[in-house]
Amino acid sequence: MxxxxxxxxxxxxxxxxxxxxxxxxxxxxxxxxxxxxxxxxxxxxxxxxxxxxxxxxxxxxxxxxxxxxxxxxxxxxxxxxxxxxxxxxxxxxxxxxxxxxxxxxxxxxxxxxxxGAEPVIRPKSALMEGMDRLAEKLAGNDQQSDFDRLVPYAEAYGGEIRGNTLFGAVVNGKPCQIAFAATGQAWMYTNHGARRVDLPEKKPDAIKIIDPADWHERAIPERDWYVEGMIPSRQVTLLSGDGGTGKSLLAYQIGIAGALGVETLGLKPAEGGVVYLAGEDDEDELMRRGNDILAATGHTFADLKEKMRVIPMAGMDAELMFLNAERLLQLSDLAQKVEETVDEFRPALLILDTSADVFGGDEINRRQVRQFVSMLRRMAMKYNLAVVLLSHPSVAGMQTGTGLSGSTAWNNSVRSRLYLTFEKDDDDLRSLKGMKANYAARGGEMKLRWAVGTFVLDDGKPSTGAALVANNADKVFLKMLSAINRSGARVSVTTGTNYAPSIMAKRPDREGASKKALEYAMHRAIADGTVVTVWEGSPSKKRQRLVVVEDEVKQGRAGSLPPGASTSLPPAATGLPPAGATTPLIPPVAVEGRHPVESTGRCQPHASNDNVAPSNQEAA
Incomplete structure (x- = not known):
């Protein structure tokens, strides 16, 4: 060597x-x-x-x-x-x-x-060989080399020059090869035929050379934000999160708030249309999540008429760019469809969920990553919108707390990056951190709590969201305790094998309530007399059983209740905080709106097992 x-x-x-x-x-x-x-x-x-x-x-x-x-x-x-x-x-x-x-x-x-191999030379097509033979009969037409003549075409349409052909070019969204005929005219060749191609007309004002002195005494333009300090307009924001944290729900919730023109999580998104490409969810799941989000704001699907477009792609190819046979990135038909939708609908926000679904290149190849993000940024600037790209971190990204996956170009190419993580010892609590902010202070953090299918701000103060969480846990605890007793099983208030919150946290009908939330619910129920402990068995072997007082009265077992237990049936629950509570419900904000889906009433919180809050264990 x-x-x-x-x-x-x-x-x-x-x-x-x-x-x-x-x-x-x-x-x-x-x-x-x-x-x-x-x-x-x-x-x-x-x-x-x-x-x-x-x-x-x-x-x-x-x-x-x-x-x-x-x-x-x-x-x-x-x-x-x-x-x-x-x-x-x-x-x-x-x-x-x-x-x-x-x-x-x-x-x-x-x-x-x-x-050590020689560079690959692609064989010429029969048509190109015929053109070459014709060129030999003509003279004086090739004053300049093919390579030099192809350079401006490569600059305009991309691709790579090999020999006398430009491979991997994209003209008007169509992949092709470009070569010169003997007549000196450039032709583009696709799988469907050939046609002439010219260089695009140069725009004289595309590049501006500015003397900063010209800016003197001119008004300084304000920076446009979709969410101030977090999601800039006309740029790409990366929102990463461990599996099961709820990043799709969070992006969906922010998007719906922007479409309705209302606040959410203490944030005020810019009012405007939203396009949501969901690579991992089908239509039914998007309906369930949307129903819960709208119910929490006092709205219906009808309020979203002509304000939002969702594209469910679960089980389908959601790639916007892919590697073609020559291993060059190429726009897909779906990318063209999405841009047509954006051009017609003119939204303020485009949500892409997730990068693993929409990017068909190599995530550790920085050139491919930068090319993909640049394509998204061009769309953001062209249509004056914000792009939020969701992603999954790698194992190393989760361990280090960076939230990254693949090439560092993901972090370097975007202008803002957010990371959603679980909080230890509380399955319902999340942390949203600002990992990169080119246009704002870095390192901001928000605490979010999952509550009945949506996120609410958890700032340690009493809130409507906290009341909803507690009310839901109370109802779920009583329902599960009744079901357990009907089955003949037994749970108790004492920590151990039969500890009620531990048993309930493993049941499929817990509706997202965490063990900690169920513990608080149990103690509230014991304090207000809704639940009591009864003793069963022989005098020499007494055993505890936690029961719902109302169930015992209805079953004619009031005599087994401990002295002082109330045997009168409680009034029907309203689902609202008691009178005089320090956390009043916030009335819905009246927003005039429309939605393409017909609706026949108020959205109600969805509480099936398909929409429970994911736990740390499930995420793993």
Missing amino acids: TEVNDTRDLTFGIYDSLTDQGHCLADVVLAPAREDGEPDWAKADPASVEKLPADEWPEDEQTARRACVIVSDVDGCDRDATFIVRLEDGKPELTQVHGPESDRPIAESIIARDI
Whole structure:
């Protein structure tokens, strides 16, 4: 092997060779650093590598020693198999960092072959060969090389020039190849035929060169926000969250509030239409969640008429961009449909749920990630809307608390990033943190509590949301206690095997109530006399049973109740806080609105097992 002193050229040469052959995905990255700044190859994995600073080779020699090529999606290997190719004294070293070890020999063989292989030359079509023969008969038409003539087409339509053809170009949303005919005219070739193509007309005002002195005494434009300090307009915001935290519900709730022009969680979204692409939920689930959210605000689906569009994609291909046969990112038909909907509807917010569903590229490939986010930003700027992209963090992202997954380009390409997490020891409590804010203070945090299918702000003060949570837990506790006693099982107030909240927290009919909420409900019921403890069995072996007083009276067992227990039936529950409570219900905000779905009455909170609050254990 010839000695090569320029590590930079050799590293990029490895990347170019692997990318050109197309048998794997590759990217130039930086391995994590030890405390002394030297590369820590033992900790290098897809979640820990970093992008090159400013996409350029590091000027700092110590940082440059961390540069390597990360390789994944190798032909014939498991999709998760990932490898690091690094240079040690000018010699390449291959290390497997993820996936089954049995894939290493296959990957090493393919990588070694592709590094030294000649660039791939695609065979010409019969039509192109005919054009070439015609060109030989003509003279004087090719004053400029094909490569030079194709450069402006590549700048306008994307793709890669190979030989005398531009591959991977996209003209008016159609993938194609572009080449010049013998006559000097450029043609685009698709699967459906060929036609002439010209360069787009240049817009003279597209690039402005400004003297800042011209801004003197001009009014400073205000920054547009969809949610002030959290979700900027005309930009992409990344909302990540562990599985089961409720990030889809949160985005849906904020979107509905914006469509109705009302506040939610102490936030005031910009009033305007909303388009929600749900890659993981079907129509029934979107109806259930929407019903709960609307019920909490005192509205119906009819109030959303001409204010919202939902696109359920569960079980279908929801990719907006995908890798074509040449391993180049390409817009899908769905992307065109979404843009047509946005163009016609002109919403203030576009929700995409989730990145794993809508992005068909390699999430650790920073160029592909940046291309995807740039596409979303162009749409946000073109239509003057905010884009909220939901995502799942990787295991490393959850462990480190960053909430990231894949390439760091996800964090670097967006202008705002939020992270929704569980709170320890309370299944109903969430924390929403601001992890990145280019236009506001970073590090803000909100406490949210799941309550009857929606989130409410949990700031430690009495609130309508807290009253709803307590009221729901009270009803669920009494209902489950009655069901347990009817089955012949026995629970008690004493902690142990038969501790009532522990038993109930495992039942499928708990309707989202956590163990802690059920404990509070039990103590409230005992304090007001709704529930009492009775003793059963022989004098030598007494056993406790927790019972509902009303059930015992109806069954004619009032004599078994302890002295002082009230045997009169209580009045029917209204579901409202008692008179004189310090937390009055907030009356619904009257908003005039419309909705494309006909509705015949007020939305009521949905309480089926399909819409319970996910627990930490379930999320795991």
